[in-house]
Amino acid sequence: MVDVPQLVEQARQGRPRAVARLISLVEGASPELREVMAALAPLTGNAYVVGLTGSPGVGKSTTTSALVTAYRKTGKRVGVLAVDPSSPFSGGALLGDRVRMSEHASDPGVYIRSMATRGHLGGLAWAAPQAIRVLDAAGCDVVLVETVGVGQSEVEIASQADTSVVLLAPGMGDGIQAAKAGILEIGDVYVVNKADRDGADATARELNHMLGLGESRTPGDWRPPIVKTVAARAEGIDEVVEALEKHRAWMEERGVLAQRRRSRAAHEVETIAVTALRERIGDLRGDQRLDALAERIVAGETDPYRAADELVDGLTNGG
Amino acid sequence: MVDVPQLVEQARQGRPRAVARLISLVEGASPELREVMAALAPLTGNAYVVGLTGSPGVGKSTTTSALVTAYRKTGKRVGVLAVDPSSPFSGGALLGDRVRMSEHASDPGVYIRSMATRGHLGGLAWAAPQAIRVLDAAGCDVVLVETVGVGQSEVEIASQADTSVVLLAPGMGDGIQAAKAGILEIGDVYVVNKADRDGADATARELNHMLGLGESRTPGDWRPPIVKTVAARAEGIDEVVEALEKHRAWMEERGVLAQRRRSRAAHEVETIAVTALRERIGDLRGDQRLDALAERIVAGETDPYRAADELVDGLTNGG
Incomplete structure (x- = not known):
């Protein structure tokens, strides 16, 4: 169990081990990643x-x-x-x-x-x-x-x-x-x-x-x-x-500094969002929907593009 | 203007130029790509x-x-x-x-x-x-x-x-x-x-x-x-x-052949779907939502992960 607020407070005080630990957490995509990032936001x-x-x-x-x-x-x-x-x-x-x-x-x-x-x-x-x-x-x-x-x-x-x-x-x-x-x-x-x-x-x-x-x-x-x-x-x-x-x-x-930082943040959000969406699709592996679509492609009943549309529509409608 | 049905018919008859043209169309991600793939599906x-x-x-x-x-x-x-x-x-x-x-x-x-x-x-x-x-x-x-x-x-x-x-x-x-x-x-x-x-x-x-x-x-x-x-x-x-x-x-x-082909088709759908989702996010470049999120990250009001969640939720709710 990682005490994120305590680690962040210690890092703020300049304790190197806390800093190292936080970097390991974000680097390793640990379960605490989101909590760490949320706690760090106001300090950055x-x-x-x-x-x-x-x-x-x-x-x-x-x-x-x-x-x-x-x-x-x-x-x-x-x-x-x-x-x-x-x-x-x-x-x-x-x-x-x-x-x-x-x-x-x-x-x-x-x-x-x-x-x-x-x-x-x-x-x-x-x-x-x-x-x-x-x-x-x-x-x-x-x-x-x-x-x-x-x-x-x-x-x-x-x-x-x-x-x-x-x-x-x-x-x-x-x-x-x-x-x-x-x-x-x-x-x-x-x-x-x-x-x-x-x-x-x-x-x-x-x-x-x-x-x-x-x-x-x-x-x-x-x-x-x-x-x-x-x-x-x-x-x-x-x-x-x-x-x-x-x-x-x-x-x-x-105003270039603020502009660069905004652009950097936007890029970061994009990268994370793409990863999240990719994971959602990844979760469908072994899912009946993807299997059924694949079956229909092999049978020549649909093509990969129409199938991908169906899949994306399914995802983007809360499916 | 590409006459896709005609090209497909010619390819079916074995005309090499039609085959070459179709490959160029799908390879180059041309506007006709989807039409071509749909027309090919029942023939594959x-x-x-x-x-x-x-x-x-x-x-x-x-x-x-x-x-x-x-x-x-x-x-x-x-x-x-x-x-x-x-x-x-x-x-x-x-x-x-x-x-x-x-x-x-x-x-x-x-x-x-x-x-x-x-x-x-x-x-x-x-x-x-x-x-x-x-x-x-x-x-x-x-x-x-x-x-x-x-x-x-x-x-x-x-x-x-x-x-x-x-x-x-x-x-x-x-x-x-x-x-x-x-x-x-x-x-x-x-x-x-x-x-x-x-x-x-x-x-x-x-x-x-x-x-x-x-x-x-x-x-x-x-x-x-x-x-x-x-x-x-x-x-x-x-x-x-x-x-x-x-x-x-x-x-x-x-039954391994059918299984391999289904798995191949599923993989293909996945790849296309990820690309499509990535493009949707890409479309948000210069969009007010992404800009606003980036602004809030730079101000320390949110972090990239919460922002990505908001973005993905926006996309997946037909936003």
């Missing part, structure tokens, strides 16, 4: 959610870790959600994240959570926003969501952040990779990490060109900055924070 | 659907082609549906299939169709059964569905056949690959192709072991045969046909 909406994405090897975890340090210096409470779909079964990447983040392990103002995919993409897209809500309700001022920018689902998660950071590194052919994955379109801030390596300027120039940053824009439009960093030495990290805060201020000024 | 249920799956390089297309030749010798009309998801954009594999199948190109008793994925797996799982229906209605006695056995969706398609053939080749580590993809569980007939190569016996033995074919079974259970072939020289192909016919007879005797 304060966290600034930053998505970080990029190909493997660009230094996402190092950059994330450096950003945590920078935000902690200003007294902010920081949540980190590391979503790594490259390792659906092993959990190896999870350990890696933890090691890289270990300098923050004893800091009570930092929550770190790794999420692996559950083998299907929908699960990931669905669970991450819930985990963000927990971190938000737990009093995080900033939530950093780190994803590998390779799949559609990861792009989706990143695009659900308030601000999306796209990371690249010199000499990795990232430009092309990023363009393929569609992540170039989602960046609000671009980071060329490992900028002490050869080719950093070329990568920045290529990026500048691909983004059409040299072209004229409608005045007042956001112009994504390109920041060069060496995250391992914390170089350029303050500039990234500055860029993030500028983007946030720009969004707030223009 | 005659074709014996054989799924062929296996890793790239095991000789699926060669085997398929040899099976076409074998079935044609007995006067059967044959449809081939080659589903190749490895090439979502290029269409290169499509051309390859055509070349391999070219010996049948001028045979009026053979229909060959390649389908590429449309970039999302759902599309493939959804379109293949419709195309099978067209070939069925066009009078094909046998429909061979060739898929690459690597993804969940392909396994799904193969499992929707009346009989599933799993192909392997020696020295490709196919045993392990097949096990990973879960295709070992779906075979009704196993083919070790390229059996003139070293290691063919070892592959057959390994397969025999993995399938537990040496173990005792409930009398009357189907015991998947392992057939060795050299498809390029048509060696062993008659044995494959024999195995297929045996499996078909076994299924008919025990």
